[in-house]
Amino acid sequence: MRLYGIDIASRLMLGTAQYPSPDVLAEAFRRSGAGIATVSVRREAGGERAGATFWDLVRDLGVTLLPNTAGCHSAREAVTTAQMARELFDTSWIKLEVIGHADTLQPDPFGLLEAARILVEEGFNVFPYTTEDVVLADRLLSAGCEVLMPWGAPIGTGLGLTNVYGLRTLRAQFPEVPMVVDAGLGLPSQAAMAMEMGFDAVLLNTAVAKAGDPAAMAEGFARAVEAGRLAYQADPMEPRDMAAPSTPVIGKAFLT
Amino acid sequence: MRATVLGAGVAGLCVATDLAARGCDVTVFDPAPRPGPHGCSWWAGGMLAPFCEGETAEEPVVRLGQEAADWWERQGVAVQRRGTIVLTFGRDRRELDRFARRTDGHVQVDADGLAALEPDLGGRFERALHVAAEAHLDPRAALIHLRDRLEKAGVAFAAEPGRVEGLTFDCRGLAARDALKDLRGVKGEMAVLRAPDIRLNRPIRLLHPRFSLYVVPRGDGLFMLGATQIESNDRRRSVRSALELLSAAYALHPAFGEAELVEIGADARPAFPDNLPRLSRRGDTIHVNGLFRHGFLLAPALARMAAEAACDGTRPEFWHEDHC
Numbered sequence: 001m002r003l004y005g006i007d008i009a010s011r012l013m014l015g016t017a018q019y020p021s022p023d024v025l026a027e028a029f030r031r032s033g034a035g036i037a038t039v040s041v042r043r044e045a046g047g048e049r050a051g052a053t054f055w056d057l058v059r060d061l062g063v064t065l066l067p068n069t070a071g072c073h074s075a076r077e078a079v080t081t082a083q084m085a086r087e088l089f090d091t092s093w094i095k096l097e098v099i100g101h102a103d104t105l106q107p108d109p110f111g112l113l114e115a116a117r118i119l120v121e122e123g124f125n126v127f128p129y130t131t132e133d134v135v136l137a138d139r140l141l142s143a144g145c146e147v148l149m150p151w152g153a154p155i156g157t158g159l160g161l162t163n164v165y166g167l168r169t170l171r172a173q174f175p176e177v178p179m180v181v182d183a184g185l186g187l188p189s190q191a192a193m194a195m196e197m198g199f200d201a202v203l204l205n206t207a208v209a210k211a212g213d214p215a216a217m218a219e220g221f222a223r224a225v226e227a228g229r230l231a232y233q234a235d236p237m238e239p240r241d242m243a244a245p246s247t248p249v250i251g252k253a254f255l256t
Numbered sequence: 257m258r259a260t261v262l263g264a265g266v267a268g269l270c271v272a273t274d275l276a277a278r279g280c281d282v283t284v285f286d287p288a289p290r291p292g293p294h295g296c297s298w299w300a301g302g303m304l305a306p307f308c309e310g311e312t313a314e315e316p317v318v319r320l321g322q323e324a325a326d327w328w329e330r331q332g333v334a335v336q337r338r339g340t341i342v343l344t345f346g347r348d349r350r351e352l353d354r355f356a357r358r359t360d361g362h363v364q365v366d367a368d369g370l371a372a373l374e375p376d377l378g379g380r381f382e383r384a385l386h387v388a389a390e391a392h393l394d395p396r397a398a399l400i401h402l403r404d405r406l407e408k409a410g411v412a413f414a415a416e417p418g419r420v421e422g423l424t425f426d427c428r429g430l431a432a433r434d435a436l437k438d439l440r441g442v443k444g445e446m447a448v449l450r451a452p453d454i455r456l457n458r459p460i461r462l463l464h465p466r467f468s469l470y471v472v473p474r475g476d477g478l479f480m481l482g483a484t485q486i487e488s489n490d491r492r493r494s495v496r497s498a499l500e501l502l503s504a505a506y507a508l509h510p511a512f513g514e515a516e517l518v519e520i521g522a523d524a525r526p527a528f529p530d531n532l533p534r535l536s537r538r539g540d541t542i543h544v545n546g547l548f549r550h551g552f553l554l555a556p557a558l559a560r561m562a563a564e565a566a567c568d569g570t571r572p573e574f575w576h577e578d579h580c
Contacts, residue, residue, distance in 0.1 A: 020312040021531035022440075053440035054487035057529060156465060212358055 001200055003147055003178055004093065004125040008064060010035030011195070012225045013180065014218065015205025017070075022057045024214050029061045032218035037063050038095055038203065040070040041085045055088065066127065068095035073108075075115035082119055094119060095127040095149065095182075104154045109136045113143060120144030129182055132166035134173050141177060148174070149182035149203065152194065156206045158186020161193055171198050188217075188224030195228025196236065257567065258422035260285065264413065266297035266395070266551040267544050268427035269402040270559035273331060275425070276409050278567050283412045291399035296429060296523035297551050299446050301472050301482045302395035303459050304328070304553055305340050307361035307387050314532055316573065317550055318360070320557035325391040327556035331405065333398045335391050338458040341374060342385040345507065351463040352385065362387045376455050376509065392459050392472055395552055423566050424541045430489070430526040432545055435538070439545060441489030441524030444482065445497040449505065451515035452477035462508055469504035478518065481505050485549065493522045525549055533558050534576040535565060542566060 001008045013036040019025040029037065039058050058065065067085035072078040075098060082094040098115055100108025107130055119126050120143055128140050132150045140148060150170055153159035161167055162184065171179065181194040182203040191202045202225060211217035257280045261272045264286035275282050288294050306321025329335045342362070344352045356362060362385040371378025373386060407413060426432055433439045456479070462469040472480040481504075484497045498520055505512040527548040528534055535558070536543045544562050547554055561572035 020314075021527075021529065023530040026529070053489060057440070 001178065003127075006064065008035040008201075009033075010222070010225075011201040011229055012191075012222050013038065013066070013182075013201055013203035014208060015203070016040075016058050017205055018209040019214055020209075022054070025209075026057070026061060027215040028208055028218035029063060031215045032208075032222040034218070034222070035063055036066050036203075037061055038066045038068050038205070039089070041067055041088060042069065042071045042081050064093075065089050065091060066093050066095050067091065068129075069097045069115075071099070072097060073099050073111075075111040075118070078111070078115040079118050082115075082124060083122075086124070092123055093125050093127065095129060097129045105156075106154060107131055107151070109133065112136075113139050116140055116143045116145055127180070132163050132170045134166075134170055137170055137174060137177075141174065147178045147180065149180045151183045152181050152190065152202075153184025155183045157184050158207055159184055160186060160190035161197075164193075164197075167194070167199075168197060185221075188220045191221050192224040192228035192231075195225055196231045198232050201225070257281070259283075259566065260417070260420045260422065260424045261427055262286075262417065262424060263427040263429060263431070264288070264291065264403065265295040265427065265429055266300070266399060266555045267429065267547055267558065268425070269399060269406065270327075270555040271425050271427055271544055271562050272406055272411055273402055274559040274563040275566070276406060276411055278563055280567070281422075282406070283414065283418075284406070285414055285417045287415050289413070289415065291396065291403055293521070296444075296525050297399055298396060299444065299521045299523045300395040300551050301446070301459070301470060301480055302393045302398070302552055303340070303470065303472060304335070304391040304393065305387070305459065305461075306553060307359050307390060308340055308342065308461060309550065309553065310359045311355055313550070314530070316532060317554065320573075321550065321553040322389075323560075324553050324556050327560075328393055328398060328552070331402060333393055333401050335393050336458070337391040339386055339388040340390040340392075340459045340461060341370070341377070342387065342461045342463065343377070343381050343508075344463045346382065348464055349382070351465065352383070355463055356385055359385075359387075361389050374456060374458070374460070376511075377460070380509070390459075393552065394474055398552065422540070425562060425566075426541050426543045427545070429545065429547075430524055432526070432543060435541075436528075436536075436543060436545060438529055439526050440487070440529075442527045442548060443484065443486040443488040443490060443522060443524045444549065445484045445486075445493060445501065445520070445522040446480060446482040447498065447501050447505075447517065447521070448474070448519040449479045449481065449512060449515040450477050450518050451479055451512055453511045453514065454479070454509055460508065462504055464504065467500045467504060469501060469508070471505060471508065479505075479512075479515075483549070489524045491522050491524055493520045497522070525551070533574050535562055535572060535574050536576040537565075 012034045014034040069078040069081040098111040153162045178200045180201040185204045208218045259280045261284045304324045310318040370384045456473045459472045481501045528546040533546040564570045
């Protein structure tokens with residue numbers, strides 16, 4: 001998988017928040033082989049780079065880092081956070097989150113587009129966290145985003161793919177654009193489903209971090225992502241109404 | 257045996273106590289003369305809640321934390337053994353099921369059962385967990401008590417390390433980052449409210465998908481609210497955390513809306529990557545550190561282990577081979 005010119009071996013991306021401890025976080029990455037770690041800069045970014053020790057631990061994971069603007073509620077806030085992230089992590093990659101609704105944490109499409117335009121202009125490689133809306137996706141691509149991150153369901157809910165039709169439409173509309181289903185996944189089967197639908201990768205955090213055994217759940221997701229991808233590449237059969245035996249019955253010898 | 261303890265927070269005072277009890281000649285060095293807001297122990301909740309901590313903490317926290325209430329009581333500290341109540345709001349009820357699955361030592365109580373334990377919460381919650389074997393103490397009173405008791409027992413306190421003889425126990429918490437490279441700060445923020453109209457008999461934990469709150473009754477109408485857990489070394493008190501704590505308290509009981517805001521505090525707690533404490537030795541220094549959010553809960557066990565390692569030559573459970 002190639003994102004903004006970088007080859008990423010694994011199609012599983014993991015967030016780094018809410019784990020019981022940094023050791024458990026590291027173990028989850030080891031067992032899953034996740035290729036990208038998202039990291040939040042906003043809340044931890046106190047004076048004097050107070051979150052630096054934790055960020056060092058995240059850097060030590062040895063995977064590609066994708067800083068995010070989690071928790072930003074306006075384009076301006078998100079832009080400032082992205083600029084800070086670029087300095088802190090020495091990367092032009094930014095997962096752009098602009099939250100529009102307090103309860104569902106769903107993206108603010110207008111703020112998202114505005115921030116995406118500014119950040120692309122400033123040379124960022126923007127990964128916008130968006131809904132499955134096709135029109136918004138088109139505008140984000142026109143603004144210069146080369147990757148889209150549509151949600152499966154609201155952040156942290158574990159509801160899976162709540163609008164399968166919308167996601168299918170989005171996938172079909174822009175077949176060449178790398179797309180990562182981000183947020184709302186709770187179970188590996190849901191990740192497999194996203195991959196079977198032809199999405200390029202999935203990103204999750206809570207489902208792993210809040211599992212009783214985060215490392216085991218991370219590995220479960222990794223296997224599901226691989227299974228889903230294989231199934232997609234294998235060109236699945238079409239469902240049909242009529243039963244069709246896999247071995248012929250006519251002409252078969254029968255003795256009873 | 258002569259021993260020097262660096263740092264008079266909860267770790268240092270507990271280590272000094274166990275060493276003195278074994279007959280060691282102990283001197284404690286700390287730049288501050290008395291327990292106070294300079295140390296993160298001052299901002300602790302004082303919950304001795306090993307079973308609840310088991311939701312996310314590793315097994316040794318649950319097992320060794322069960323020593324804590326007895327240890328503090330033996331030192332003459334007032335320990336309230338009334339258990340803990342764990343609650344959720346209606347729409348988050350599955351959080352309570354998850355918590356119940358992942359912890360031990362609790363019984364389910366219904367609305368009437370809860371009202372019997374905590375009359376002020378009666379009628380507000382359908383069900384709760386009661387963790388009977390847990391306890392709490394007033395952490396500031398406990399620190400002051402330990403310090404005074406040590407001084408009476410002949411332990412010397414000084415601001416500057418003078419001539420050091422024998423073993424040194426480095427209990428400086430986050431200040432020991434100069435020697436312990438993988439020590440990091442985990443910020444916790446708290447508030448103290450005065451709400452004379454509310455009566456709670458025991459700590460209440462409120463589970464919520466976005467933040468968690470506990471309320472610890474401190475007596476005289478005082479309640480401690482805690483605590484955030486943020487990966488940061490910083491000690492600033494943030495508006496966002498204050499909003500979270502105060503609105504969660506208000507949601508728990510509207511009478512908290514009328515409470516007096518007595519104090520807001522924040523500090524960074526020392527933690528290692530596994531969030532478990534460690535003992536390690538370099539030359540004549542034994543490092544006792546990494547108590548994370550379990551200062552009052554695990555300092556007694558860690559102090560016992562430090563004393564065992566020093567006096568009996570054992571390699572206790574939290575012993576960490578140091579390759580630096």
